Amino acid sequence: xxxxxxxxxxxxxxxxxxxxxxxxxxxxxxxxxxxxxxxxxxxxxxxxxxxxxxxxxxxxxxxxxxxxxxxxxxxxxxxxxxxxxxxxxxxxxxxxxxxxxxxxxxxxxxxxxxxxxxxxxxxxxxxxxxxxxxxxxxxxxxxxxxxxxxxxxxxxxxxxxxxxxxxxxxxxxxxxxxxxxxxxxxxxxxxxxxxxxxxxxxxxxxxxxxxxxxxxxxxxxxxxxxxxxxxxxxxxxxxxxxxxxxxxxxxxxxxxxxxxxxxxxxxxxxxxxxxxxxxxxxxxxxxxxxxxxxxxxxxxxxxxxxxxxxxxxxxxxxxxxxxxxxxxxxxxxxxxxxxxxxxxxxxxxxxxxxxxxxxxxxxxxxxxxxxxxxxxxxxxxxxxxxxxxxxxxxxxxxxxxxxxxxxxxxxxxxxxxxxxxxxxxxxxxxxxxxxxxxxxxxxxxxxxxxxxxxxxxxxxxxxxxxx
Ligand SMILES: [Zn+2]
Numbered sequence: 001x002x003x004x005x006x007x008x009x010x011x012x013x014x015x016x017x018x019x020x021x022x023x024x025x026x027x028x029x030x031x032x033x034x035x036x037x038x039x040x041x042x043x044x045x046x047x048x049x050x051x052x053x054x055x056x057x058x059x060x061x062x063x064x065x066x067x068x069x070x071x072x073x074x075x076x077x078x079x080x081x082x083x084x085x086x087x088x089x090x091x092x093x094x095x096x097x098x099x100x101x102x103x104x105x106x107x108x109x110x111x112x113x114x115x116x117x118x119x120x121x122x123x124x125x126x127x128x129x130x131x132x133x134x135x136x137x138x139x140x141x142x143x144x145x146x147x148x149x150x151x152x153x154x155x156x157x158x159x160x161x162x163x164x165x166x167x168x169x170x171x172x173x174x175x176x177x178x179x180x181x182x183x184x185x186x187x188x189x190x191x192x193x194x195x196x197x198x199x200x201x202x203x204x205x206x207x208x209x210x211x212x213x214x215x216x217x218x219x220x221x222x223x224x225x226x227x228x229x230x231x232x233x234x235x236x237x238x239x240x241x242x243x244x245x246x247x248x249x250x251x252x253x254x255x256x257x258x259x260x261x262x263x264x265x266x267x268x269x270x271x272x273x274x275x276x277x278x279x280x281x282x283x284x285x286x287x288x289x290x291x292x293x294x295x296x297x298x299x300x301x302x303x304x305x306x307x308x309x310x311x312x313x314x315x316x317x318x319x320x321x322x323x324x325x326x327x328x329x330x331x332x333x334x335x336x337x338x339x340x341x342x343x344x345x346x347x348x349x350x351x352x353x354x355x356x357x358x359x360x361x362x363x364x365x366x367x368x369x370x371x372x373x374x375x376x377x378x379x380x381x382x383x384x385x386x387x388x389x390x391x392x393x394x395x396x397x398x399x400x401x402x403x404x405x406x407x408x409x410x411x412x413x414x415x416x417x418x419x420x421x422x423x424x425x426x427x428x429x430x431x432x433x434x435x436x437x438x439x440x441x442x443x444x445x446x447x448x449x450x451x452x453x454x455x456x457x458x459x460x461x462x463x464x465x466x467x
Pocket of ligand 1: 060062317
């Protein structure tokens with residue numbers, strides 16, 4: 001692999017910015033200084049007028065996931081290629097054991113699927129069932145496979161939802177092992193009640209999806225999960241916070257000293273529940289995800305929570321389906337596959353809505369798209385930083401370049417985009433993934449299998465309460 005010198009740009013990290021050139025050698029940052037000279041066979045990327053930042057870390061994706069009688073549209077190749085085109089250089093995806101399946105066996109299946117990644121990746125494990133064997137194998141996952149985060153569902157009754165006693169036992173097991181629990185916080189029983197009510201009233205379209213998952217369901221479940229984490233005494237990561245009441249529950253717990261980390265998604269900062277009233281089924285169903293998009297006024301609450309540090313990471317919950325796949329639920333909203341894309345879009349949306357609007361500084365943008373997630377999941381400073389010795393995962397963003405997001409031009413493997421027509425002033429023009437020039441001014445050079453699995457250590461920064 002040739003050395004690459006990124007020359008003439010302004011280097012921005014979560015802590016500050018300065019003019020500097022960046023030399024990448026053998027997949028790492030080898031030098032960072034002004035006036036670096038390229039050697040004989042060094043490739044040079046001219047970054048004058050541009051910002052050089054750590055590549056995005058997306059802590060929440062679902063590639064190649066079997067769901068509701070289908071499989072999500074992006075596999076680990078197309079999904080990570082799209083990520084690279086959008087400036088993301090690390091994903092953390094989810095291993096999902098079948099009910100009763102050995103978690104270790106499930107990990108082997110997922111590792112095989114992930115062998116075609118274009119960027120580096122790590123895994124969380126979904127605790128899709130609970131029992132002695134699961135608890136036992138968790139130790140092997142943590143100690144031998146570096147899989148140190150476990151996701152628990154308070155929703156999806158009869159599929160993934162665990163009763164409170166299993167959640168408590170699972171949290172306690174995480175605490176013993178130094179693992180970090182994640183929660184999908186929605187009140188599963190209430191949602192089933194409301195879904196049945198909708199169906200009995202003959203409301204079967206996508207609008208019923210949002211009506212059956214009101215924000216109170218998220219607020220209650222968030223408070224419940226946060227309370228469990230406080231009393232079991234361990235950190236907790238709350239995925240995809242969308243409701244004001246959920247952000248408030250996290251803020252209150254953090255004020256009491258609880259080690260709660262909150263994630264939101266770009267979609268919740270920009271898209272509101274009116275999409276479910278669209279007369280075009282493909283558009284309404286294309287936005288079906290859980291939790292759903294919320295009333296517009298919640299967006300200000302979430303921005304404020306990001307500014308206050310109540311929410312400190314952004315993921316995408318990238319889980320995309322085609323229009324044809326969404327039509328599986330044409331006559332029954334509960335059969336619409338849940339999920340939307342965004343792994344390619346996240347940085348552009350946050351740049352435009354965050355930095356260009358003055359809500360975020362470029363440094364805060366780096367924290368929210370990269371560094372904080374790397375810290376939460378103990379990948380920092382190898383990821384999420386541009387320190388000497390860190391992996392050479394970086395982006396060059398041209399703040400003058402115009403970008404328009406669309407299903408027609410995206411690399412995500414679907415014919416739909418929740419960001420159709422979204423325009424950003426400022427675009428990622430180059431992406432380096434561990435020193436490989438994977439995206440070069442519009443040219444995606446995705447090489448199957450070029451990314452690596454990232455094992456992680458337990459008792460990371462989340463346990464120290466530094467976030
Ligand atoms: Zn998810």
